[in-house]
Amino acid sequence: MKRGASSFNIISAVLGLAFLYLPITILVIYSFNASRLVTIWGGWSLEWYRELLRDDAVLQAAWISLRVAVLSASAATVLGTLAAVALTRMGRFRGRLLFSGMVYAPLVIPEVITGLSLLLLFVALNADRGFWTIVIAHTTLTMCFVAVIVQSRLVSFDRSLEEAAMDLGCPPVKTFLTITLRLIAPAIAAGWMLAFSLSLDDLVIASFTTGPGATTLPIRIYSEVRLGVKPEINAVCTIMIAIVAVGTIAASLIAKSGTARRDRAALGAQV
Amino acid sequence: MADGGEAAQNNAANEQSPLVRFEAVTKRFGSVAAIESFSLDIAHGEFFALLGPSGCGKTTLLRMLAGFETPTEGRILLDREDIDAVQPHRRPVNMMFQNYALFPHLTVERNIGFGLRQENATRAEISERVTEMLALVRLQGFGRRRIDQLSGGQRQRVALARSLIKRPRVLLLDEPLAALDKKLRAETQFELMELQRRLGTTFVIVTHDQEEAMIVADRIAVMNHGRLMQVATPSEIYERPNSRWVADFIGEVTIVEGRISASGAMDSALGQLRVAGTSGAKSGGTVWLALRPEKIGMSGERPAGELNKVPGTISEIGYRGDISIYKVRLADRSLMKVALANVGVRGNARFKAGDLVWLSWPPDVGVVLDS
Numbered sequence: 001m002k003r004g005a006s007s008f009n010i011i012s013a014v015l016g017l018a019f020l021y022l023p024i025t026i027l028v029i030y031s032f033n034a035s036r037l038v039t040i041w042g043g044w045s046l047e048w049y050r051e052l053l054r055d056d057a058v059l060q061a062a063w064i065s066l067r068v069a070v071l072s073a074s075a076a077t078v079l080g081t082l083a084a085v086a087l088t089r090m091g092r093f094r095g096r097l098l099f100s101g102m103v104y105a106p107l108v109i110p111e112v113i114t115g116l117s118l119l120l121l122f123v124a125l126n127a128d129r130g131f132w133t134i135v136i137a138h139t140t141l142t143m144c145f146v147a148v149i150v151q152s153r154l155v156s157f158d159r160s161l162e163e164a165a166m167d168l169g170c171p172p173v174k175t176f177l178t179i180t181l182r183l184i185a186p187a188i189a190a191g192w193m194l195a196f197s198l199s200l201d202d203l204v205i206a207s208f209t210t211g212p213g214a215t216t217l218p219i220r221i222y223s224e225v226r227l228g229v230k231p232e233i234n235a236v237c238t239i240m241i242a243i244v245a246v247g248t249i250a251a252s253l254i255a256k257s258g259t260a261r262r263d264r265a266a267l268g269a270q271v
Numbered sequence: 272m273a274d275g276g277e278a279a280q281n282n283a284a285n286e287q288s289p290l291v292r293f294e295a296v297t298k299r300f301g302s303v304a305a306i307e308s309f310s311l312d313i314a315h316g317e318f319f320a321l322l323g324p325s326g327c328g329k330t331t332l333l334r335m336l337a338g339f340e341t342p343t344e345g346r347i348l349l350d351r352e353d354i355d356a357v358q359p360h361r362r363p364v365n366m367m368f369q370n371y372a373l374f375p376h377l378t379v380e381r382n383i384g385f386g387l388r389q390e391n392a393t394r395a396e397i398s399e400r401v402t403e404m405l406a407l408v409r410l411q412g413f414g415r416r417r418i419d420q421l422s423g424g425q426r427q428r429v430a431l432a433r434s435l436i437k438r439p440r441v442l443l444l445d446e447p448l449a450a451l452d453k454k455l456r457a458e459t460q461f462e463l464m465e466l467q468r469r470l471g472t473t474f475v476i477v478t479h480d481q482e483e484a485m486i487v488a489d490r491i492a493v494m495n496h497g498r499l500m501q502v503a504t505p506s507e508i509y510e511r512p513n514s515r516w517v518a519d520f521i522g523e524v525t526i527v528e529g530r531i532s533a534s535g536a537m538d539s540a541l542g543q544l545r546v547a548g549t550s551g552a553k554s555g556g557t558v559w560l561a562l563r564p565e566k567i568g569m570s571g572e573r574p575a576g577e578l579n580k581v582p583g584t585i586s587e588i589g590y591r592g593d594i595s596i597y598k599v600r601l602a603d604r605s606l607m608k609v610a611l612a613n614v615g616v617r618g619n620a621r622f623k624a625g626d627l628v629w630l631s632w633p634p635d636v637g638v639v640l641d642s
Contacts, residue, residue, distance in 0.1 A: 158370070158372065160368045160369075160370060160372040161372050161374060163337075163339055163359070163366075163368070163372065164366070164368055164372035164373075164374075164433075165374075165385070166338075166358075166359045166360045167337055167338075167359055167360070167362075167364075167365055167366045167434075168360075168365065168385050168386035168433070168434075168437065169360050169361075169386055169389035169390060169437065170360055170385075170389050171358075171360050172358075172360070175360075179374065182376060183375070183376060
C-alpha cells in the first residue's frame with residue numbers, strides 16, 4: 001500500500017479547510033481594503049483600523065465584551081473546577097448521575113433556550129438587566145466546558161501523589177492547593193481560555209440577557225451589519241478573530257507543555 | 272518501690288512492648304470484609320513482611336497503618352498509643368508507594384526534601400539532610416534532575432530517600448521492587464536489607480513475591496482472604512508451615528494424605544510412612560504430610576537405611592539450570608515433586624522420563640499438618 005496521503009485525502013482536506021476558512025480569509029483581506037465599498041477591491045490600506053479607533057461605540061462595546069469575558073471566564077473556571085472535583089472525587093453519592101448530567105446539559109441545550117430561560121429568571125428576580133446579568137449568563141454557559149476539561153484531567157490524576165504529600169506531613173487543604181491544583185493547572189488554564197473565547201463571541205445569550213448600556217461587541221456588530229456592512233466591521237472582526245485564535249492556541253499549548261515548562265522554571269529558580 | 276526502679280521497669284516494658292500492634296482489626300468495604308479480626312505485633316527495629324496473594328488485604332493493612340483507611344473494628348497501636356484519630360499527615364510513619372508517587376513538577380532534591388519543608392525546617396537543615404539522603408541512596412549529583420530524566424531504578428531510590436528523610440518510626444513499603452526488572456530487584460533486595468540494618472528503622476514491606484519476603488524479612492506474616500495464616504521467621508514458615516495452605520503458598524510441596532496409626536506412624540495410600548512430630552496430632556484423624564521437593568532423594572536402586580522409600584516412574588522433567596524438577600508417578604497414581612541440584616557438568620543426565628526410580632526421605636523432613 002502507498003504510504004502518505006492519497007489524492008482523495010488531500011482533496012477532502014483542502015475542501016474542508018476551504019469551507020471552514022475561506023469566509024474568514026475573505027473577511028480578513030477585506031478589512032485591509034482601501035475601498036469603501038465592501039465588494040470592490042481598492043488596494044491595501046489600514047484606513048478602517050484607523051477609523052475604528054475613532055468609533056467610540058465600537059470601542060466601548062469591545063471594552064464591555066472584554067470585561068464580561070474575563071469576569072465570566074474566571075467565575076466559570078472556579079465553579080467548573082469545583083464541579084469537576086466533586087464529580088470525580090466524591091465517589092458514588094446519591095444523585096451523582098443526575099448531577100453530572102445537569103452539569104453537562106448546557107453543552108447540548110440550544111443557546112436560544114439557555115438565553116430565554118435566563119431572561120425569564122432575571123425578569124422573575126426583577127434584576128436590572130445589563131453588564132452583570134451577561135456575566136452571570138456567560139458563567140452559566142461556559143462553566144460546563146471548564147468542568148469537562150478539568151474532569152478529563154482529574155480522571156487520569158494519580159491519587160497516590162496526594163497520599164504521598166499527606167504522608168510526608170502536608171495537610172489535606174495544602175495538598176489540594178500545592179499538589180492537585182498545581183498539577184491540573186494546565187487543564188484549568190485551558191478551560192479559562194476556552195471560556196474566555198466562548199464569552200467573547202457569544203451573541204445569542206448576550207442579546208437575551210443584556211440591558212440598556214451593556215452592548216457587547218457581537219451585539220454591536222450584528223446591529224450595525226443590519227444597516228449595511230461597513231469596512232470597519234471587517235477590521236473589528238479581524239481583531240476578534242486574532243484574539244480568539246491566540247487564546248485557543250495558547251490554551252492548547254498550555255495544556256500540552258504546561259507541566260514541562262513549570263518544571264524547567266522550578267529548576268531555574270533553584271539554580 | 273523507689274522512683275529509679277520504677278523508671279527502669281518502665282524502660283524495660285518499653286523495650287519489650289511492640290512498636291506496632293494490630294488488635295482484632297476488621298476492615299469492611301461495604302459488605303466485603305478486606306481484613307477480618309486481624310491481630311499482629313511488630314517489634315522495634317524489625318524488617319517485617321506482609322505476604323499473600325493479590326487481594327488478600329495486605330495493602331489495606333499498610334494503608335490503615337499510614338492512615339489512608341480506618342479500621343471498621345479493632346485498634347491499631349503505635350508505641351502503645353491508639354492512632355485511630357491521628358490524621359495521615361500527623362503520623363510518624365512514612366510510606367514508599369508502589370508506583371513511587373514522585374511529584375512530577377519537582378526536582379529530585381525538592382521531592383526528597385518535601386517532608387522536611389512541611390515541618391518548616393530551615394533551608395540549611397533541609398539542604399544538609401537532602402545531601403545526606405542522596406548519598407544514602409547513591410544518587411549524588413542527581414539532585415537537580417527532573418523526575419522524568421531518571422531511570423526506574425533511580426526513581427525507586429528517590430522514593431526511598433523521600434520516605435526516609437523524616438526518620439519515620441516505621442517505614443511502610445508497598446511492593447517497593449515490583450516495577451524493577453529481575454536482576455535489579457535482586458540487587459535492591461540486599462541494598463534494602465543493608466539500609467535497614469544501618470538505620471535500625473522498623474520496615475514493614477508488603478509483597479506478593481514469597482522469595483522477596485523470605486530474603487529481606489526477619490519475620491513474615493502470611494495472609495489469605497484478610498486473615499493471618501501464620502507469622503514466623505522465613506525458615507520456620509518454610510520448614511514448619513502450620514497448614515496445607517501455607518505449605519503450598521510458600522515454595523513447592525507435595526502433600527500426602529493419611530491417618531496417624533496407634534504406633535505413631537502414618538498410614539497412607541503409599542503405605543505406612545514413618546513421620547516425626549506427631550505428638551500433638553490425634554491418632555485416627557486425617558492428617559497431611561508436606562514434603563519439600565529438595566528434601567527427597569532419588570535413586571535407581573532401593574536405598575538402604577532408616578528411610579521412607581516409595582517406588583515410582585519419572586513422568587516429567589523440568590530443567591531449570593541450577594536444579595531440575597522431576598515429577599514422579601507413584602503407585603497410587605499421584606505425583607511427587609523431587610528437586611535435584613544439577614551438580615555434574617551435564618546435570619543429572621542419568622535420569623530420563625520413564626525411568627523406574629526409588630524416592631526416599633528421612634522421617635523428620637516431612638511436616639505433619641492437621642489443617
